[in-house]
Amino acid sequence: MKFVIIGGDAAGMSAASRAKRNLPDMEVTVLEQTQDVSYSACGMPYNIADPGRDMDDLVVRHAHVFREKQGIDLRTGHRVERINRGIKTVTGSDLQGAEFEIPYDQLLIATGASPIIPDLPGFDLPGVMALKSLEDGKRIKDFIRSRNVKKIVVIGMGYIALEMCEALRERDIEVHMVKPRPAFLPWMNTALSSVVKEEVEGHNVGIHLGHKIERIEASGHSLKVVCPDLVLEGDAVLCAIGVKPNSEMAARAGLELGPFDSIAVDNTLRTTDENIYSAGDCADAYHVVTGQKTWVPLALRANRAGWAVADNVTGKRTELTGIAGSAVFKVFGLEVARTGLCADEAEKAGFDPLEVTVQTRSRAHAHPGSTTMHVQIVGDKKSGRLLGMQIVGREGAVHRIKAPSVALHCKMTVEAFSQCDLAYAPPFSPTWDPMLTAAIQFVKKSGSSPISLPRPQ
């Protein structure tokens, strides 16, 4: 039994390791086009923030450990170009240009995602960079040091753009962010997103919304990002407008694709070919709220899906229930967290959403150090079901969001959530946790229950 894995990042190496643990005699081959496997990709902005830290600190396990200690046939510098489903082989070439053809019994496509680079003039100029692989991270960090970068233009304002923005400000680099769409965090309720925007601007970051990017121009040692009515100049440009699944090879092999051209998989991570699985940022997933397919390329799902594939190819049938759309990040002094659907997404999914936002305190009445908490809750007016939550605050937003995430997995109503025995102590919350206050307010507004808003604590 030969298990071949294309891609040696989170999903691929999780699957490889677990398959060898489950069945030590199984032949497991990983084909990775770069030299890097098993590193903390999400940690790169925090590493870039600190000039004294080596980027290789982020490596969790080196290739030789996988080879020698775990008996995995890990081949770095091996780029797979084609899946031959009829004869069950993969073909490609290594760094020296030598071609290879490797047979498989079971195949895992864990090719990940790539940064989206607009097809516009100047995005191929030196100094225009994106952050995805460890190589990318090293390139950015080297560029900042070797060119003594003082000013960067960031295109895009998603999680990675904002985390990088904080990292760059940490190094005292001037940052301007620009994007074509008018909304700062379009999935977020504006009562909350405006708080995040103020925090970023409060750290002297230029935020330029609604500016279509036309091109990037070189200008001496610096670069100009040119919009119709705005020109931003920097020593470097970071392109962080999002990622796309690396699914072209799967598509060419005739496998079905899902949302955003991610590779369609069932709840056992199997593609439309019974011998081919897919996991990680290239694959889709079921959303536990909608029951529909979605594509959310995040690390936890990648690791979990890698394991589930390993279990399934080693004969331990495992099904994943799906994702709840939980995502969190830190930006300067703020924690930003979401789970489930925003109101727009809920409406598109066929729900009748009611959205409520509340502003409460992070600690008990008269407790020192209390700050403002912003909570948004979305529920279905008809069924009363909880559909999503968003939290922004200076403390406790990220860990709090795990409670509504669990509630979404359980398909709980907002009213039932409002009755939960969430713990209270003065340093951590008012007697009524801000999430309970939001839930109670929702129930009151939806008219489905007698419970009303708590009095201030």
Next chain:
Amino acid sequence: MKFVIIGGDAAGMSAASRAKRNLPDMEVTVLEQTQDVSYSACGMPYNIADPGRDMDDLVVRHAHVFREKQGIDLRTGHRVERINRGIKTVTGSDLQGAEFEIPYDQLLIATGASPIIPDLPGFDLPGVMALKSLEDGKRIKDFIRSRNVKKIVVIGMGYIALEMCEALRERDIEVHMVKPRPAFLPWMNTALSSVVKEEVEGHNVGIHLGHKIERIEASGHSLKVVCPDLVLEGDAVLCAIGVKPNSEMAARAGLELGPFDSIAVDNTLRTTDENIYSAGDCADAYHVVTGQKTWVPLALRANRAGWAVADNVTGKRTELTGIAGSAVFKVFGLEVARTGLCADEAEKAGFDPLEVTVQTRSRAHAHPGSTTMHVQIVGDKKSGRLLGMQIVGREGAVHRIKAPSVALHCKMTVEAFSQCDLAYAPPFSPTWDPMLTAAIQFVKKSGSSPISLPRPQ
């Protein structure tokens, strides 16, 4: 319709306010024996920690606001001594000794709980104090200031004892804690409780376990706590061995009592008399894990139960699902959190518990500032159901516990919990949240699923 409430603390005032909001014409009378209503009792240790803060900062709403703005007939200094169920009146006396008799249509007993004071010699000496009411808090704070207290003996090691211990150390007061039982936090897994004990001892607090207290003796200006083989001397003694429900009057009126002699109520908060409700620290509750009655006197339940009573007496039938046994506290640099049952409690409730503890990191691989997280999980071997969790750590323990609390309300299995989409970002956790790691370890050990422990992140 006349609604009479005995006790003007969290449950009583929540009920009074909400009844007036629901039915502004309802005649609502609150009889409170002290002068204080609506204050943050849980905030007292933090206020005592700071000599510069006035204790009245903790008052959330003053009596006159309830009277004038909310139209509540609030009578402070009114001590109810007897409930006359046959003629539906309560009788008692005010501070001047004048007797009163007040008729009710619906009655709420919200008499709270009182500190347990052992019936031993010397517990009535000046300088032997307990902390429950705002008066108690003021007395302790005044005593510390006026006597220039340098050394305190704390009897008991529960939440309040530990919070007070931190407050006193903050004021540079030497603290010795003593209790008869040998276990530090008996409900906690020793792998976790030893971490808490070390933290307390690391702040130069003497912890004396397994010492039966025989008496307290005055010795000049100081007090001696005398045990068979130990004598602890201090300028004051804080007795914090726990509280008991104030249910004597209810018992005399023939109402049924529940666990620990708390007043038995159904899920509408009604006692065995259909016109009498009880809520707050004096009343029992259903535990959502066992389905059995329990008594956990905590603030959130008191507030929630007060509201539910108000809804029920004003004709909006409301049922409470129960409590999950969630409790959290901070002690020095540690957050301590629990929800559900510990292994002993699970066994007593008829489950077949398996207990697993894990030690993980608080942040991602190579992320600066990472500390150790300790997680204990208890599940039922037969059904796989999650029964409880405990977390100790320097960050994120308290807010995390809300996720398993929700899971307990949903009667989730540990395996289902292990699949939850808990969010990840490097400053907040490893890719696999410590709770997921614990859940996966449980599933592996219980042999009910193929999922095994994550590799280190």
